[in-house]
Amino acid sequence: MIAEEWSVWSTTARVVVTDAKRMPAARALVEMMLGEIDQAASRFRPDSELMAAGRSSGPVQVSPLLATLVEVALRAAQESDGAVDPTVGGALCTLGYDRDISIVDVDGLEIALAVKEAPGWRSVKLTGTTLTIPDGVVLDLGATAKAFAADCSARLVADALDTGVLVSLGGDIATAGPAPAQGWQVLVQDKEDDPSCVVRMPAGKAIATSSTRSRQWLRGGLMLHHILDPRTSLPAPRTWRSATVVADHCTDANTLTTAALVLGGDALDMLREHDVPARLVAADGTVRTLGGWP
Template sequence: MLKKLVSCSLITLFMSSCVSQKREIIKLEGKSQGTTYHIIYMSKDGIRYKKQIDSLLTVVDNSMSTWVPNSIISRINNNEENVIVDNYFKTVFNKSFDVSNKTEGNFDITVGPLINSWGFGPTTNNALASTKVDSLIQLVDYKKVTLKNNVVIKENPSIKIDFNAIAQGYSVDVIADFFDKKKVRNYLVELGGEIIGKGKKNGEEWKVGIDQPNEKGVSEGQLEAIINLDNKALATSGNYRKYYVKGDQKFSHIIDPKTGYPAKHNLLSTTVIAKDGITADAYATAFMVMGLKKSKVFLEKNKKLNLEVFFIYDENGKWKTFTSQGLKKRLIELPKKL
């Protein structure tokens, strides 16, 4: 199963259950990739696609999950020879490389050894000594990994790839593509907090809510914003939900690939809306590493990416928000702050 490195459980779905005269609303839910999924779609024939979707997610796991011993990515990390990657792996690898280039390395799939050593992979929590960090960071550089003739080539055999910051976003794209091929035009897919919505529900655009966080995680039932999701994907990453404490130190799961340490700045969560889940997921993680100021500069310089963002950050002990111009048009409700 894929374990999500970024905390995307901030999303609250507004998925009412009702039946129209022409279409049945079908709701599916289950467990996959170390998390849960919720799907709602409008059906003319009443077909439930749960078995097919579970099978698709298993195929994705067998390609890209470091938690599956015989997955493609695990075999590559274990340096098996002549491992041929599938199209799922290839798509995510190429997208990762593209985002890494655009963010100047703030997104890096070779951060795996550090994530594992910090205790956010299939290991126990473990605060690292500086000498250990200095040693492991020598293995972190996405440019030292290439894909040639569907075979991954690593400059150093100790390099390990980790897709956990992008795979769940891609997984919702895989399900969306499945629905598109089945000619299901109206659906909302959520997996581990990553969401993609197409079409409408009973003539209205899909709506998703972003929970209001607090020091213990999120405030149940209290929303920071409600957003119209019109044929787009959404991903959220946060540094206050997934962490552990040792002694008097708090260690976040967001690892900065340039320092080797958990990212430290005042940005608490990033919500990104993009054309697809793989893009939204990758940039939500990259912005958490970059921090508020650098992320805003990046967005200004890269308007052609058409990314919309909603950031929650700490300013002198007070939590504030930054909303991109494009996303302001999608906000349909913003609860009053007490």
Template sequence: MTALLDIASLGGHTMGTTWQVKLVVPSGRDLHPLHAGIQARLDAVVAQMSTWEADSDISRFNRAAPGTALPLPALFAEVMDGALDIARRSDGAFDPTVGPLVALWGFGAHAHARRVPDAALLAATRARCGWQRLQWQHGGLLQPGALELDLSAIAKGFAVDLVTRWLRAGQISAALVEVGGELHGYGRKPDAQPWRVLVEAGPEEEAALAHPPRVLALDGLAVATSGDRFHQFIQDGTHYSHTLDPRVGRPVSRSAAAVTVVARDALHADGWATALTVMGIESGLAFANAHGMAARFITRTAHGIDEHLSTAFAGLLAEQEAAT
């Protein structure tokens, strides 16, 4: 006799935020091993890649002496490969070495006071950054000197992917995995429907848009959103976002209120959402269209809130609407 299937919900805390997993399992299955296994994967990401933990692998790299080549654990190395690929392809709009600049502007694990830094200090801090300074040597990642990695713009996405992989390997036929707002869904629910999620920018922005809410079906797809509504400060009437443009060392100006990217994995959705935010609406949308990326930009203008969809994002919505 075939076992009845239920949707179970598990959740917890990681990386200063929450995680939630909905998964299809036989009725009555013991969920404790699944919860423990998910938490263990998330804890592994923290242990390797959290700048908030003094004994993490990334913190040890950041403290390493110049000229030291540190072997990286497998997960950390995988994320670095992805981060450097996005850095190259975005021409530095995404940069995993931007940590000191983030701190200088008052954000992140080692934040200074939130204020506009003086020009000399900004120039000196910029000189310590730059993804081009990173290179693999003798089986390890070379610390060129005073370089500090920060993977906060990509680690949550990777954590989603890691949990998804583990669930698939454990023969979980369908799941929706979410860590701090980054999502990946695969498989079908017991009613044969895919996981559906609402694409959000923020309550105020969504309320001002003149179209129905955007809903995506996630079956083998991930979605991540980069936004400016949570971390920012105001000085002399100017808003400064926590999203920095590594190419100039300053918070992005006239940034989109939110940029959402849909991709096959959450690492790339997460990283590219940040990169496109840094590029801005015109360059970012052009880049997304040129590279076939599914991206949605929400911008604030003097006339209200605007939405801009890449060709691939609009096509995905149309395809999914036709399938319902």
């Protein structure tokens, strides 16, 4: 095997292939996929297709790629009963996360935190490639788009280059093609001071980790993070430091981990209902595992 990694989207992209000679082409394919998704759906680029659609009044025709990314986000909202909601984008901007996290003012001016329910994913209409975003609503596709990018990139490389591949985008990891003889070995750890473990995944599986400790910034002495509760438009309580789920697709795993952080104490019941291998790290560092987590 051979691996390469580089910085993208304020995180680290890592590609591992089982056939070393395929690496240059594999990296080129992943970089191409990430560039197309960034141009379509970035909340931090005024020239992205998503931001242009948000500035339009009424229905607008969008590319098949953006339509798919919105569809994935709306499906995540529906499957999570609204816990994962793309209409929190405006609230993230209000809280100070209005640009790439690498250039967010980490200790900004004090702001008044007000409880306000997000506009709601049902207010966004998508019919084929016709998208309608209500006036004043800012969509944030970040979480689901990153997981989708991992899924699509892994599948693209495996199909085009006939190799086993693992694509990691921060906490979102997807695999495709044949796995190494001992399976894919994945270190599960959010921060260096968090408890860690290594899991072995068979070919085609995905794993996602969401965190209340990553992508955080200060406002008026308060430490905020990017996982918002749509019911309040405020950062979810830090019941859990992180949540990790293994699933067939990274988009599904990411939906469940994000929902778990939003739901707090109710996350255990939700994850049991979905019967997936899951690992939760509580605020005090205690680890809870469910669903046959190894």
